[in-house]
Amino acid sequence: MAAPQGLGLVACAACGSQVSPAAKACPSCGDPLKVSTPVDWSGLWGSFSLVLLIFVCAGAGVVFGSLFSPDYVIVYAVGGIVTGGVLAGIGALAATLRGRQ
Numbered sequence: 001m002a003a004p005q006g007l008g009l010v011a012c013a014a015c016g017s018q019v020s021p022a023a024k025a026c027p028s029c030g031d032p033l034k035v036s037t038p039v040d041w042s043g044l045w046g047s048f049s050l051v052l053l054i055f056v057c058a059g060a061g062v063v064f065g066s067l068f069s070p071d072y073v074i075v076y077a078v079g080g081i082v083t084g085g086v087l088a089g090i091g092a093l094a095a096t097l098r099g100r101q
């Protein structure tokens with residue numbers, strides 16, 4: 001193995017050659033280089049947490065409404081959903097802007 005290691009090269013899963021991760025396919029065997037890309041869970045987790053935020057706000061609205069004014073629980077629930085949606089929208093916008101940097 002006289003080939004220099006490092007420089008961000010990745011090993012081809014098919015033939016073991018050191019290949020630039022920017023390459024679309026292995027220059028030695030032509031195998032498409034898609035194996036070494038890690039799954040990006042941050043986007044999925046971000047979406048999940050935003051949906052969770054809406055449910056938490058809606059739940060808080062229902063609990064709050066049932067404690068203080070049971071006749072208007074639906075109003076508190078809708079208010080919680082709207083509040084959660086606004087917060088989730090701000091969070092998604094912030095995450096999008098942060099990702100562009």
Ligand SMILES: [Zn+2]
Pocket residue numbers: 012013014015016017026027028029030031
């Ligand atoms: Zn290869």
